[in-house]
Amino acid sequence: VVTIxxxxxxxxxxxxxxxxxxxxxxxxxxxxxVEIREIFYECFFKFSVGYLWLFLITFAELSIxxxxxxxxxxxxxxxxxxxxxxMPVLGTGTVLIPWAIIELILGNTGRGIGLLVLFVVNxxxxxxxxxxxxxxxLDIHPIITLVLIYAAIALFGLKGLLLIPILVALIGAVDMKxxxx
Numbered sequence: 001v002v003t004i005x006x007x008x009x010x011x012x013x014x015x016x017x018x019x020x021x022x023x024x025x026x027x028x029x030x031x032x033x034v035e036i037r038e039i040f041y042e043c044f045f046k047f048s049v050g051y052l053w054l055f056l057i058t059f060a061e062l063s064i065x066x067x068x069x070x071x072x073x074x075x076x077x078x079x080x081x082x083x084x085x086x087m088p089v090l091g092t093g094t095v096l097i098p099w100a101i102i103e104l105i106l107g108n109t110g111r112g113i114g115l116l117v118l119f120v121v122n123x124x125x126x127x128x129x130x131x132x133x134x135x136x137x138l139d140i141h142p143i144i145t146l147v148l149i150y151a152a153i154a155l156f157g158l159k160g161l162l163l164i165p166i167l168v169a170l171i172g173a174v175d176m177k178x179x180x181x
Contacts, residue, residue, distance in 0.1 A: 046137040047134065047137060049137055050133045050134040050136070050137035051086060051134075053133050053137075054085075054086070054126070054129060054130060054133055054134075055082050055083070055085070055086055057125065057126075057129055058078075058081075058082040058085045058092065058122060058126065059078050059079060059082040060078075061118070061121065061122050061125060062077065062078035062081055062082060062092070062118070062122065063075060063078040065114070065118035065121070065122075066078060066118075068114070069110075069111055069114040069115070069118070070111075071111075080095075081095050081096070085122075085126070092119055092122050092123070093119055093123070096115050096116070096118060096119040096122075097115075097116070097119060099115055100112045100113070100115035100116045100119070103115060130145075130146075130149065131143070131145040131146035131149065132145075134149070
């Protein structure tokens with residue numbers, strides 16, 4: 001409730017509030033803050049484009065795999081599982097591994113093994129593609145991106161995964177010496 005009320009008042013009197021805050025901050029700091037905000041939005045956009053590419057790669061892999069395995073509604077299944085793959089905790093294994101086990105229990109050995117192979121192939125490609133794609137989109141070396149991804153997940157969970165690569169790109173893009181003057 002407090003968030004909704006605060007959002008209402010901020011949006012209603014945004015210009016007046018902004019003028020009030022600018023009265024306490026030096027002009028040169030305001031231009032730096034605007035510059036940092038623009039760089040942050042650019043980095044966030046690049047980060048989003050990188051994950052869009054990962055989504056499309058996963059979608060293509062799953063679509064082809066499901067088609068080869070003879071499943072119906074290939075595109076719907078591939079989209080849903082590719083969306084889950086964007087979430088670090090869930091991923092494709094949340095669906096493919098239990099599904100493969102069920103297929104094996106039901107006696108559909110070919111489909112069960114096929115789903116497990118599809119999972120392994122998807123994970124291998126994802127492990128190689130993710131640092132490369134995200135690193136390229138954020139102008140960070142893939143090794144640094146890989147280290148950041150694992151460190152961010154270990155230290156901060158999902159929040160860290162989303163924020164640390166963007167913050168590193170932001171720090172790299174902004175001349176920190178000029179900001180701290």
